[in-house]
Amino acid sequence: MSEVILPGSGAGRRLLANTGFLLGALIVGAVLIVAILAPWISPHDPFAIDLTRRLVPPVFMEGGTPLNLLGTDQLGRDYLSRLIYGARISMVIGISTVIVSGLIGTTIGVLGGFYGGRVDDAVMFAITARLSIPVVLVALAVAGLMGTSFLLVILILGLLLWDRFAVVARSTTMQLRNLDYVSAAWCAGSSHSSVLLKEILPNIATHLAVVATLEMALAILLEAALSFLGLGVPAPLPSWGLMISEAKEYMFFTPWVILVPGIALFVLVLGVNLLGDALRDMLGTDLNR
């Protein structure tokens, strides 16, 4: 457990890490609560179309009404309600993708780092091959051929984004492999699986948590990009990327239509990244290198 090093590089840095952590936790926590409580807090049905009230501006702009706090979209659907339900999509995609890719990447990485030799060569090769594949393009191609669905987006992203988990799991496992407490477990007669699950995995978990935040942010951005290009989450689901895509036609006349979902997306991803950065600073490791 000597891996956990507290930040010792000055009070300023620690404070920065803490404000970053607080801000990140606040943003992610708020979005999570909004996503969970969506049916109870959204003022309108996010799918209810009202063609007589299209593109009503938000309440703080001229012509806005308190009835639709963030205005309505091109089909007269309440923007705030769609935004609230959209938080569900982003959070579910982000978390599920991280679970799928985390399972794949951690398994591969731990095996490579633990056994070394041929196994590690194969793992390194898989990582290299995976990195050479253009993610967005392949995701779009698969979605184009198989049709779009919510589950498919999670599967595609999960199967593509395991590389960083594998890299970090591999290198951290290598560092632990020859430490005394692992040798002690061997001497005590532990089996392979027991050493891997009870000695290695708990001690690399914090590093994997940092990767998880980075990958979650990436998955949320990628889902939005896929939906924006029409090959992610299918309409009429209120994915933030899809909302930007549908509003695109009107952005030259009413720019707020792309600002609202775009800012939501930006703030959520910023929050997740802030959490990850604060976590990394507390660990005192630099995964970017």
Add this chain to the structure above:
Amino acid sequence: MLRFLLRRLAVALLVALTVLTLSFLLTRLSGDLAISIAGPNATQEDVDIIRRAYGLNRPLTQQYLDWLVRAVQGDFGDSFFFKDRVAKLIASRLPITMTLGLVGLAIALVVSLPLGIIAAVRENSWVDRSVMMVALIGQAMPSFWLGLILMVVLGLNLGWLPISGTGGWEYYVMPGIVLAFSAIPSLMRLTRSGMIEALSSDYIRTARAKGLSRLSILVKHGFRNAAIPVVSIAAVQLGFMLGGSIVIESVFAMHGVGYLAWESIGKNDFPVVQAVVLVLALLYIALTLLADMLNAVLDPRLRSA
């Protein structure tokens, strides 16, 4: 050194072969291609005709070997929609994507190198913190959304740049900025951490003790060492940018290979799609190979290895 390069080259070739196989499997495993091509209103007869016409009725291994042999020779077959050789289509679109990638990389370097150096020199000051904030903002910015915002602000409101399309240099500025945003955070962080490490080293202390000027120390001794990883990451980032250009090309309607792929996905034109996947992957493999070689050349410590 030679052994390292040969080993690296062998790995690159093996990865290329894997990608060739994957790009073939990509289109075959995701359903019955003949049905996808024929469309929803096709009869069984249409599907059979398509299956024969494109050789989809042959065993999968035979199709695979055929594709492999042809692809190695640079022959990716014919496009269904464009009625043209796929290789020719890609060759005509690739310069646009490459230019876009290079413009993006140039903008990214111009922004991230000075900012990274300044942040390192003033480590833990407000300058450093603002630079790191810029990196965080860049990381969180959805590229397609930034593209749309720039279109409204620079294109419509200020009228400085054309809103979208393919043409002269002015058409590359906005997409280049958007593309650069994806590379700036990592390049900036790497420059910063490399400079911090270099500036705290013994040779910098020696240079200071010799009474060299501050600028000379920063550039000649600090940056030259910090630049080694930056150069290789820049090459890798260019590979990522080329792969990710599909989103930006679609936003700005730039007719590069990414746009070509996007159009072809919508039309089930699978020979084009698998060829673009392959070409972009090969470019990435070539760029990472180049990065490793540059690393070996730039860093004398690696040369003897």
